[in-house]
Amino acid sequence: MSTPLVRLFRRTGGRLTPVVIFFEILLVLAAVLITWFAVYVLYRLVNDES
Structure with missing residues (x-):
């Protein structure tokens, strides 16, 4: 199978x-791009300073 x-x-x-x-x-x-965005979202969730 190929x-x-x-x-x-x-x-x-x-x-x-x-x-x-x-x-x-x-x-x-x-x-x-998808990987970068996922890491960025996780970073923002963890380091939310509001």
């Missing part, structure tokens, strides 16, 4: 297309 990304990698001769790379980068950026 994932769609593995099948695409094999079908394109071992090369990832620029579109796939672009969306992989977007996925990583979204994950980093």
Whole structure:
């Protein structure tokens, strides 16, 4: 069993297309942004000085 990304990698001769790379980068950026926001919210909850 192979994932769609593995099948695409094999079908394109071992090369990832620029579109796939672009969306992989977007996925990583979204994950980093979500993680940063979650940590920031927790920080603000713990250090609330009001």
